[in-house]
Amino acid sequence: MLNSVHAVKLVLQRRPNVHIKNVEGRTALYYTAAMHHFKMIPPLLAKARDEDIEFIFDGHSTLHMLCVKTWQNRPGAEQARLVAVRYLLQHGCPVHL
Numbered sequence: 001m002l003n004s005v006h007a008v009k010l011v012l013q014r015r016p017n018v019h020i021k022n023v024e025g026r027t028a029l030y031y032t033a034a035m036h037h038f039k040m041i042p043p044l045l046a047k048a049r050d051e052d053i054e055f056i057f058d059g060h061s062t063l064h065m066l067c068v069k070t071w072q073n074r075p076g077a078e079q080a081r082l083v084a085v086r087y088l089l090q091h092g093c094p095v096h097l
Helices: 004-012 028-034 038-046 062-067 077-090
Strands: none
Touching: 004 038, 028 038, 028 062, 038 077, 062 077
């Protein structure tokens, strides 16, 4: 069975431009962080060019969106959040706005 992380990895194999914005100016990274899809951030950032990554949306950093506690209480969610935070910091996400 194909889960959403596997689906994202399959799409990323086709080398899409992960920096494209929708009409609201939001990227795939924004939606991934806003929806707390922690496990999708590492493969998404792996395909991004660091100099092109936008980390600030609507006055909030992607890091902030990930660190806000959520109602999600899935097994392994907290560990996946920490891995995603580490990837964001490694790719230059600002800590201060």
